[in-house]
Amino acid sequence: MKTNFEQEVQSRRTFAIISHPDAGKTTLTEKLLYFGGAIREAGTVKGRKNSKHALSDWMEIEKQRGISVTSSVMEFQYNDYHVNILDTPGHEDFSEDTYRTLTAADSATMLIDVAKGVEAQTIKLFKVCSMRGIPIFTFINKLDRQGKEPFELMEELEEVLGIRSYPMNWPIGMGQDFKAVFDRVKNRLELYNHKNPSHVDIIDVNGPEDPIIDEIIKDESLVKQFREEMELLDVAGDQFDIELINNGQLTPIFYGSAISNFGVQTFLNHFLEMAPSPTPRKSNEGTITPLDQNFSGFVFKIQANMNPAHRDRIAFLRITSGTFKKGMSVNHVRLGKPLRLAQTTQFLAQSRNAVEEAYAGDIIGLFDPGTFRIGDTLVENGSFEFDEMPHFSPEHFCAISVKDALKHKSFEKGIRQLTEEGAIQLFQTYQKVVEQQIVGVVGVLQFEVLEHRLKSEYKVDIRLERLPFSYARWVSGEKKDLEAFMRTQRNLVKDRDDRLVVLFENDFQMRTAQDKYPNIRFYENSFIKEN
Numbered sequence: 407m408k409t410n411f412e413q414e415v416q417s418r419r420t421f422a423i424i425s426h427p428d429a430g431k432t433t434l435t436e437k438l439l440y441f442g443g444a445i446r447e448a449g450t451v452k453g454r455k456n457s458k459h460a461l462s463d464w465m466e467i468e469k470q471r472g473i474s475v476t477s478s479v480m481e482f483q484y485n486d487y488h489v490n491i492l493d494t495p496g497h498e499d500f501s502e503d504t505y506r507t508l509t510a511a512d513s514a515t516m517l518i519d520v521a522k523g524v525e526a527q528t529i530k531l532f533k534v535c536s537m538r539g540i541p542i543f544t545f546i547n548k549l550d551r552q553g554k555e556p557f558e559l560m561e562e563l564e565e566v567l568g569i570r571s572y573p574m575n576w577p578i579g580m581g582q583d584f585k586a587v588f589d590r591v592k593n594r595l596e597l598y599n600h601k602n603p604s605h606v607d608i609i610d611v612n613g614p615e616d617p618i619i620d621e622i623i624k625d626e627s628l629v630k631q632f633r634e635e636m637e638l639l640d641v642a643g644d645q646f647d648i649e650l651i652n653n654g655q656l657t658p659i660f661y662g663s664a665i666s667n668f669g670v671q672t673f674l675n676h677f678l679e680m681a682p683s684p685t686p687r688k689s690n691e692g693t694i695t696p697l698d699q700n701f702s703g704f705v706f707k708i709q710a711n712m713n714p715a716h717r718d719r720i721a722f723l724r725i726t727s728g729t730f731k732k733g734m735s736v737n738h739v740r741l742g743k744p745l746r747l748a749q750t751t752q753f754l755a756q757s758r759n760a761v762e763e764a765y766a767g768d769i770i771g772l773f774d775p776g777t778f779r780i781g782d783t784l785v786e787n788g789s790f791e792f793d794e795m796p797h798f799s800p801e802h803f804c805a806i807s808v809k810d811a812l813k814h815k816s817f818e819k820g821i822r823q824l825t826e827e828g829a830i831q832l833f834q835t836y837q838k839v840v841e842q843q844i845v846g847v848v849g850v851l852q853f854e855v856l857e858h859r860l861k862s863e864y865k866v867d868i869r870l871e872r873l874p875f876s877y878a879r880w881v882s883g884e885k886k887d888l889e890a891f892m893r894t895q896r897n898l899v900k901d902r903d904d905r906l907v908v909l910f911e912n913d914f915q916m917r918t919a920q921d922k923y924p925n926i927r928f929y930e931n932s933f934i935k936e937n
Contacts, residue, residue, distance in 0.1 A: 418767030426525035520553030552581035603666030684767035696766035701728030749773035800846025820864035
């Protein structure tokens, strides 16, 4: 018989939703929250009289632009499951935040627009999930619009992403002719009502050949096509194999329309049954299993000013093993000192609730007075560390300065706090008479977010001047080699930890320096490890 601790851990489902922008990811998230009882209608927090913007898009710029620029965490109870959703930005300019968030997920839901199929950003995010070998569940969205044929989409998944698929349900018709989906697992029809899409009639049938399907659909050609496709799937399609799904080699496919609520609850029910409970994590002292009683976790995200009234910072911690209890003492491994976890929360996007207890698989927020960095490990007993977070070398650079010198103190506070979130990197020019601060980002839209947030959250106006660099490389070597290298380099900077970085305008310039100085080691990120 399972203990209460084992039941709690195994009831957790922690997953991320990945997609290309505009595929309907935030809408799907909202509908999952709706079915989970967390909200009364999409776009509104339960019991709140707020404006109807997407709940997971809590930042002011997100409400104005209608895009997600930061990952959100949302948790709710559904039947016997405790669900943690990680809603990630789809836009490629925010991919670094997305990649790090994916390290906290045990599985992923891949959302695909039926008309557009597999798109560029989806490919990138799929590869990250694939490298981790986590299960990937596919939701084909917008069936109420005309799009690609189901077999064409399955072929695309295999050719573009290299993953086989098993349709859990199958559409009858599409767009104006969309009639229903057939649930292959439960042998039933879910009828689509064009006038009232959120109202779903469910009819149990005796397989695809059941004559009742003809009576209900009332379109001979659609029913004929449906039966031919079912026969083809049964004969030539992949078989359902939960082991292949768990290894990320086979993706279950669900068809529906998130905006209409159609197919979302069916997806949620099947998904929660198949998706894994919390999975083991690698550390420098071996694998840490979720059912280990020793509490541990890692920080995968830091967010400033989620509550503008309090100007606070929250570190997002994925619990990897054991039980969290409010007020417990843990070892902050990087700092090598004990820490009491007193101010902790769980999330519904920007809304928070104090949390007394949480388990492996859960995401909790820790009040951060400047103690945490992305990738930090906290552990109740011991001093092991989890694998490093992915960090990316910035590709776009701007000189940054404050317009009003009297606002310099607020500017320094704002730029420091926003830098610690990990989306931007701050550098200081080195060996230049007039020192200059430089910000580097992976995607150019981050500059707009930075400017907007400094103005709205810190009341600071800034100047951004684009610089011609495309590469940043951290460097190390023997003292005499470094001194010789530094004498010839004009574009040297120091990062926030005083490590030496060189900026290059193009690939040719970078390779020339690498060839000319073979004793200097160049690194794409700030985690410099000497042999």
